[in-house]
Amino acid sequence: MDQKYILDSGKYLAGLYDRITYLGDIKGSLAWGRLDQLLEKVQETRNNIFEFTEKELLSRIRDLEDRIRFFEERVAKTLRPIEIVNIARSVQRFTLQDILENVYDSFTELGGEGDCNIDPAVLVARATLTRRVKNRLYYHQVMVIGHEKGRGEEYRNGGSAKPWGNEKALRYMKVAETEGIPIHSYIFTPGAYPTEDYPGAAQQIARNLFQMSRIRVPVVSFISEGGSGGAEAIGLSDMRLMGSRGYYSVISPEGAAAIEGRIKEGEKVPQELVEHCAAQLRITARDNLILKTIDRIIEEPPLGARRDDFSFFRKLRYEMIRATDEVVLKTKSLRAFRAYALKRQARESRDSSCEDFDIHIKWSLSDTEKARLLECRSEKYRKIGKGFRQLRTSLGRKMEKARDSLKQSYYDIRYGLLRHHSRSVQKILEEVSSEGFIFLKTVTEPMRAAYDFVFPKPESPSATEVFDPFRRSIFVQDWEHYISPLANEDRTVTCPNAEKYGCRDLWVPDLYGEFCGVCPSCGHHFPLEYQWYLENLFDKDSVKEFNSHIASANPLKFEGFDKKLKKAKKRTGRRSAIITFDAAVHEIKLVVAMLYSDFRSGTVGCAEGEKFIRACDRARTTRRPFLAYIHTTGGIRIHEGTLGVIQMPRCTVAVREYIDSGGLYMVVYDNNSYAGPVASFLGCSPYQVGIRSSRIGFAGPRVIRETTGADVPPDYHSAKNALKRGHIQGIWDRRDFRKNLFEAMMTMGSPHLYYK
Template sequence: MDIEKSIQELEARLQYIQDVFGTRRPEDVALLSAKLAGLRSGEQDAKLSDKVKLLAQLEDLFGFVEQKLDPELTPMDRVRIVRHPQRITLKDILEFCYDNYTEIGGQDEYSIDPSMVIARAYITRRQGDKVHNQPVMVIGQEKGHGQEFRNGGSVKPWGNAKALQYMKVAETENIPIHTYVFTPGAFPVEDYPGAAQQIARNLYEMAALRVPVIACISEGGSGGAEAIALADTRLMLSHGYYSVISPEGAAAIESGIRQGQRAPVELIEEVASRLNITGADNLRMGYVDRVIQEPSLGARPHHYDFFKRLRQEMMLATDEAFLSVKGMNFIRAMAVKRRKKAHLADAEAFFVRWSLDESAAERLVWRRYRKFRDMAQQAYQDKTPVSRRMAESLRQLSWSTYSYLRYEFLRAYGTKLQQLREEAEAEVRLVANKLLRPFRSTGGARKVDTQTIQKLTELSCAEDGICLDGDGNSVYVSPKTREDKAVTCPNAATHGCLDLWAPDLFGDFAGVCQYCGHHFPMEYQWFTHNVLDRDSVSEFNAEVEAANPLDYPGFDQKLDDAKKKLKLKSSCITYEASIEGIKVVVGLLAAPFRGGTVGAAEGEKFIRALSRARKKHYPFLAYVHGTAGIRIQEGTNGVIQMPRVTMAVRRYIEAGGLYMVLYDTNSYAGPVASFLGCSPYQFSVRSANIGFAGPGVIKETTGTDIPPDYHLAYNALARGHIQGIWDRREIRNNLVQAFQTIGGRNLYYR
């Protein structure tokens, strides 16, 4: 027995306890330290048998103290546990939970991104004399044990891109995917393909993967976790955390400290409790399916029994995912359910083939959509009267019936008749042209439909770039026009812009500098009144209100103040309207309401609006007046909206809908990294800022200063995040242009 090695391991365990509890529990730390020092001091004179006996007693004492301290762990203690270098890593899991594996990416600091590890592995099952090697694709963030080049598991965009690539490989090979979440959050860099853009791509593609995905969460930090966590079954380690933001970040926002300062330790501890970030919290709210119990004070590499338990849990979850969509599985499904209830992780007791046919894959995708659709129902308020809900259900039924008859039934039988009619017309027209050619006049110019040409080619408004209604009057007048003052353009020093009179700038000029084209922020009402057809706007789902599902202290009052001041019930407003007669459903994120942040109410309204557009066969326009990201006070109730709404977007697009996004002012974080960023048609108003994290967050997490224009729309255009930049005065005409020309099978209104 290597006595010295065992003593060093105990010293590491003692240091671990001190790191987790800090200055708390000094008597336990002092006891263990004294006993360890006593063993060290008597090591030279004691016999080997005595050393072994004393060492065994000390190991038992360590185990007793760890069991005693475990129930006292606070949420912030769990955060320190998952961040500790002694915490288990993905490499440990690959070594001890799988029978063999070949690493594909992230092997060292010269790989594409060492924070993301991908491995093709297999699990061996023995049924009597027969051996089954079941392949699986393993993907997850790798923190390493103090390996700085792995960036603490904070993945860069190309790391998430490679993860998505091999998810698609697994889909092609018809093998399941195991993902392990070990990240404090994605690395906020906007180099191609961009952090937000790539996370949005991952979510969009994972929503429809035709193989089971099983996710296990240890440290789930906001959007970085969601990039690989959209799964059929989501497990969570008992000492892990899953949160919308780090406790330090939330405390910094709550305290209003300046960049570079640190929030008080007491506030960080308090905020960690408020956010409901533990495994038990997330299981209660329904965002994970099961919690895997860890050893006292968290799993570390020497806890071999834990790796056996984790292996069994992942196998059972995979079996369950396959059996839930396969036929001929009643007895085995009951066996899985019984073992799950009894916590008997014996996945070796029976065999489940890990492959799906086409019909089973379709059922899997549908179950995944329904799973996420049913989440967060308790996290918002819906004050719609029962009578109106019943009327709305009847209307939806009529829309569905009409859509089926017009777009499915008639199309199935009418396509051939239409083709025959078109062919006959072409033949008749050719004969008529030949017979009538001698009688036609050859002089004069051909008549041109000037209105159609104007509609398809003109991008600017008619009069000096000023958007006017049919009577020649400005429809919406900004309150800023009442300020009798001169406004200086921020580009005056570099472009020589002259001062502008506020009534002109925010009235006739629509907030656009006449010298350089800089766009000043305008109210969201400008878009509603100047872009959408007058008298066509009809709001729906207005009774869905933002709430305080975590009972976050002081947040109810802040919500009430925002609702009274702005006469809004959430930051999302959903309309049914038209633009030059083109019927459209609009989802608008209003920046004045809590910074345009998204919570459960906003996510629900987006999903309902997408469903309405799908049933009525209308295009969907997301106008982002501004968004600061996910609402932190709702915790995981907010962050779960990223996969929820993305799945609704995918369902709408796959049904044939045209989904278009227009950014204005500042748009950051979760919404851009999910249901907004996954649109194939994204445009921006000039001077808007688009990105994954703001300058302050980037400075805090990376320690680097970014250029002032880092998030400007032109940079988003350069890396392919958006497809065009528009002048605010041209939005209406450009939208009509886009709706008329994008076309194809994705254009519902045709």
């Protein structure tokens, strides 16, 4: 042993040097515990290594090592959340390249190498994994997708994926789907790179989530550093693993501190506040396991695994194989899975060598198994992230359930079974009559009469009926019954475009009354309260709210948030930032979800996500169009931490199921729509429209300036620019909203909708 020390003393001292700097990384500075002095001593020993006798050197090294070990133990004992963040961000932490080299047997990087790459922050590789079963080797092919933080290389942006990087990830996910091989995704990102350049950070993440929610191969993800939207872009999976010294969070602790402390741009965020937020956000692996946002923790050494920790890589390899096995087995018959689970448990209790497997499981799936996989995924996401309160008794809940199932069967019969038959009969009749055999008319006429008797025409209006200008104009609207309370002031306001277009000052009662909050000369839309839309967009008295008993809560027990929540509830008289209701536009019934600004700036948390999903499901059972009207959304509610983030994939899964079942999902953005919701369940809609003067984007100008260091033009997020970039499909005037919405419902959507 001693001999080894002497021979490798240079290498050994370099190792000690790294261990001290690593401790410095964790603690935030080398000043802690006088680490800098210790470092100096190591450096001195390194420089004068040939001045010492063997004995001196040996005792010196031993002394240094003892002291370092003492420090390491002390740090490990009192590891705080902010220190875990520091571990996850340390340059000495393992990266995806290390995993590819050590966990997989061979790999081929796809879509570029190093900096010759569309986005070096996202790494994609075809890799091979070996499984040893009783001294026989089996090979698995997998698609590895992840972020590369980059061993200090600048061009990787520290693992912040640009939109085109996420697009690359999605492209290769589809390749994996075609080839039928599982996807292993590794998340090492502090967040997505905030840029609106095509395809746009938010839009691309939304597209990724939309596709991943129904990707027909097993997906297993591993989180080391999971920063909100960037993590979700490749993180929607059947099994989510997490390193015990990783973090998974809705926002960086610094960002949360800046928001919580209302720190002005350019000012320094106090360290204590950052630490406080890191603790409050529940970002560690253990917290996330309790919140059920992850499925399993992979244990790392007390101070985190580093790039040369080969035993950790062995464990990771074992866990990745095991997780993929489980996902695959869940799609198979229950008996086989049970047998496997029992076997595994028995073995694990025996030893923890993490080397051998008892059985070989093939990772390719049949069609029925694929269907089951998607079912499992949907179930999994619908189960998690339920940190809301239900203000209803258990009896009420049971009644609700019974009503739901009744409704389901009613609509299935009315619009499914009966309509299916009526359609096929109609089709035959049409085909027969189109042959032009007039003499057949005598035969078909009684048949048609009989058909009309059995299947009477639906009461809802058909397209021709409503468009007939003689009977009814779609411009007839009963506007005047609601006038915005903003109009009750006797004063004037100036249009923000007055300098550019010479708009005249507007008298407030005119502006908010007759002009509907629109500048008559330039068309600028002044913000209006959400009630205006409730009253003017839909048919009179058609708005029927549901699920209002679901209330926002404080699932993380975030300090001070209860008070804020109470205040918001008192101010708005509502329980969450979303209103879901049935409504009608020109007698076409539809389901609407409306995020509004008065309640915590329209941020999305567990209650909002749940209400959105229930509205989505309601639209699916009743076969109605589904409109998401976004009065304002400020993103995911940071006070609900990862429970909020998980609403992104959750709601996207529900939306995907609705769209796949033939629904019409439309999103209309108004005022300000940013961040998480836009990057998931809103951005994935095929029909997205902005109201004039609205702003749509991923990150606000301040966040862009702070993360990328580049300034953005003042109209960067405007609806007009969003349209130019192809993020939305049109810009509507507020006054034409009702008309356009009706037209959209008549012209878009599949025949699956009830009125078609």
